[in-house]
Amino acid sequence: MSSTQLKKTALNETHRKYGGRMIDFGGWDMPVQYPAGTIEEHLAVRTAVGVFDVSHMGELEVRGPQALDMIQHVTTNDASKLGDGQIQYSGLTYPEGTFVDDILVHRFGPDHYFICVNASNTDKDFDWIRQHAGDYNAEVTNLSAHYSQIAIQGPKAIETLQPLVDLELNEIKYYWFRQGKIDGVPAIISRTGYTGEDGFEIYFTPSESDRIWDKIFESGKRHKILPCGLAARNTLRLEAKMTLYGNDIDNTTTVLEADLGWICKLAKGDFIGRDRLLEQKEKGLTRKLVGFEVTDKGIARDHNPIYIGGAEVGMVTSGSPAPFLKKNIGLAYLPIEHTAIGTKFEIDVRGRRLNAEVVPTPFYKRSK
Amino acid sequence: MAEYPEELHFTKDHEWIRVEGEVGTVGITGFASEQLGDVVHVQLPRVGEKFAAHDTFGEVESVKTFSELYTPVSGEIIEVNEQLADAPELVNTSPYGDGWMAKMKLSDASEIDKLLTSKEYEDFVESQKEE
Numbered sequence: 001m002s003s004t005q006l007k008k009t010a011l012n013e014t015h016r017k018y019g020g021r022m023i024d025f026g027g028w029d030m031p032v033q034y035p036a037g038t039i040e041e042h043l044a045v046r047t048a049v050g051v052f053d054v055s056h057m058g059e060l061e062v063r064g065p066q067a068l069d070m071i072q073h074v075t076t077n078d079a080s081k082l083g084d085g086q087i088q089y090s091g092l093t094y095p096e097g098t099f100v101d102d103i104l105v106h107r108f109g110p111d112h113y114f115i116c117v118n119a120s121n122t123d124k125d126f127d128w129i130r131q132h133a134g135d136y137n138a139e140v141t142n143l144s145a146h147y148s149q150i151a152i153q154g155p156k157a158i159e160t161l162q163p164l165v166d167l168e169l170n171e172i173k174y175y176w177f178r179q180g181k182i183d184g185v186p187a188i189i190s191r192t193g194y195t196g197e198d199g200f201e202i203y204f205t206p207s208e209s210d211r212i213w214d215k216i217f218e219s220g221k222r223h224k225i226l227p228c229g230l231a232a233r234n235t236l237r238l239e240a241k242m243t244l245y246g247n248d249i250d251n252t253t254t255v256l257e258a259d260l261g262w263i264c265k266l267a268k269g270d271f272i273g274r275d276r277l278l279e280q281k282e283k284g285l286t287r288k289l290v291g292f293e294v295t296d297k298g299i300a301r302d303h304n305p306i307y308i309g310g311a312e313v314g315m316v317t318s319g320s321p322a323p324f325l326k327k328n329i330g331l332a333y334l335p336i337e338h339t340a341i342g343t344k345f346e347i348d349v350r351g352r353r354l355n356a357e358v359v360p361t362p363f364y365k366r367s368k
Numbered sequence: 369m370a371e372y373p374e375e376l377h378f379t380k381d382h383e384w385i386r387v388e389g390e391v392g393t394v395g396i397t398g399f400a401s402e403q404l405g406d407v408v409h410v411q412l413p414r415v416g417e418k419f420a421a422h423d424t425f426g427e428v429e430s431v432k433t434f435s436e437l438y439t440p441v442s443g444e445i446i447e448v449n450e451q452l453a454d455a456p457e458l459v460n461t462s463p464y465g466d467g468w469m470a471k472m473k474l475s476d477a478s479e480i481d482k483l484l485t486s487k488e489y490e491d492f493v494e495s496q497k498e499e
Contacts, residue, residue: 021402021405032405032432033405033432037405037406037460038405038406038430038431038432039406039408039431231405231431231432234432235431297409298409299408299409299429299434301433301434320431320432321408321429321431323406323431350434
């Protein structure tokens, strides 16, 4: 596919100006890294501040008197627990209890919700929700083209962003949001991220993207702010054991198998997939997503097969060097009897068997 | 920006070789190291191992991906860059210098003539970029 056919975010030219190396990411022309390189970018987010263009992510809006009922019907978490301005990680599920997508549900008010979805799933999610919205008095709209999204992540994110916005960022708690202005531009400012660090994700009109990006860099200069690409986004989320749709979760893995029981509120009432998930909970799981560390010298990669006692028992869903932890880590589904912390197994890395061990997760947890 | 030192010979697998008498020093090109991103591990052959041209003689791993290393010509490994064990990032910071990978005793010097010149390799890289 030539680059002219790829979808571009409003920041495409800016990425080139900042030296981003562009790749085809699920049909989007996105920066995989900038000149500093993935390791430096990763460390900037862990120790100072880094910025990501995540405008390819999708945004759906649900509005109407029964907006909450509709969301409760299609998602696994309990959206009735949300206050105005609060955000919740949740699963959009098939009747099998497997993932259509993993999403962030934002509550603006009792009849107004805003959902951030994975880029490559936007159309699928939109169609799925609409298809199951029939009985509810609420309307779903795909607003993805109307928003740029920038993630400012790291311990210095708050100091970087504060001078540019018209509200007190300290007053926004983790997984809450407010509407304010960034450099005069109306924005949704949410204290969320996909890195395991403190930080913010801001949504605003695409036409102002270049100017806001530059302002953020000006403001973060004293903290040695770096632009960060998709490669660092992946290593950061993996250290924090945040699952990636398409790797660790998809339409073949249930919410419980993904070890995401905490977003699976079976007691909230009926929802798509509940019967199957309840059954799975009662009968017990046969496999589960675990974190592992490679104990030999070597790097496990996505799709490497896993062996215990000579038998193939699973597959690596995400495997990578962990730049901050300086270990080689990964996630994998293993038969439930092999998921205890300390369980040893082998990973076939291009014909070479590496020893690995189930370890506690998240691999990395920031100190508060 | 990628560099293409004129005194080197190149392959379409993105290796370079510097010939001094009977010995060729081999590494990966600046373009290749940029494409890989941060290199975190280099698997090198043992001294004394013999390879034909275009054999796999090792592997280079970055944070994001990995790539096999191919011999530009046939020969015997007489030295490997031990420094890369502790400092694999040299492949990124100095692909044509301290990031070299192995020295080979060439078995047939005429094989060098089949390799790309700096200009030919640069054109090849540009044509890859346009695809």
